[in-house]
Amino acid sequence: MFGLLPRRREKGVGNLLVPREFTPLDLLRREFTPLFNRINAFWPIPFEPPWEMTEPWGFTLEEKEKEIVIRAEVPGFEASELEVLLTGEVLTIRAEHKEAAKVEGEVPVEPRYNRLERTATLPVGIVPEEIEARYHNGVLEVHVPRVPEAMPRSIEVSEP
Numbered sequence: 001m002f003g004l005l006p007r008r009r010e011k012g013v014g015n016l017l018v019p020r021e022f023t024p025l026d027l028l029r030r031e032f033t034p035l036f037n038r039i040n041a042f043w044p045i046p047f048e049p050p051w052e053m054t055e056p057w058g059f060t061l062e063e064k065e066k067e068i069v070i071r072a073e074v075p076g077f078e079a080s081e082l083e084v085l086l087t088g089e090v091l092t093i094r095a096e097h098k099e100a101a102k103v104e105g106e107v108p109v110e111p112r113y114n115r116l117e118r119t120a121t122l123p124v125g126i127v128p129e130e131i132e133a134r135y136h137n138g139v140l141e142v143h144v145p146r147v148p149e150a151m152p153r154s155i156e157v158s159e160p
Contacts, residue, residue, distance in 0.1 A: 059118050066151060068144040070120055075138040077114075084133045084142060089126075092119045093140065125150020 058073040074082065074095045083094040095116045102109040125147045132143045 059120075061120050063123075067146060068122060068126070070142040070144070072118060072140045072142075073138060074116060074135075074140055077116075077138075079135040082133075082135060082140060084131075084140075086122075086128055086131060089122045089124065090119055091122055091142065091144070092117065093142070123150075 058071070060071045062069045062071070070091065070093075072093050074093075077095045077097055081095055081097050083092075083096075085092040085094070093116075095114075097112070097114040099111040099113070101111045122144060127145045127147055130145045134141045134143075
């Protein structure tokens with residue numbers, strides 16, 4: 001590789017193959033980094049979570065006038081596999097899918113297992129007895145009503 005580099009003359013230094021600020025290992029790294037980046041562009045990076053471990057679902061919390069609406073995307077789950085828990089002011093949504101092990105021919109097929117969990121801290125002034133959860137087309141909606149005293153109210157501004 002070094003035989004392909006042209007010789008350069010620098011003033012007062014003599015014949016140098018490369019400038020003094022670069023060591024041979026720096027040159028090697030500079031030459032091979034773009035090559036490795038092109039080849040390994042789709043390889044996972046060792047200290048980042050793999051694509052399968054990233055959370056594939058959306059989670060939004062919307063505050064309306066009379067209630068708080070939480071939407072969680074949980075595709076591939078059934079309503080019986082979802083669990084909504086309220087502990088104090090923390091709402092937890094869990095989705096867990098387990099399949100039984102199958103045997104196709106003589107080869108056992110590994111069962112699939114999938115679990116998702118999200119939590120949200122709710123504001124003060126909710127009615128826990130009236131919380132409703134609805135699941136439709138892969139989206140779970142949790143409606144948390146507010147206490148009338150905790151609802152926002154408009155205050156008129158007057159001039160002195």
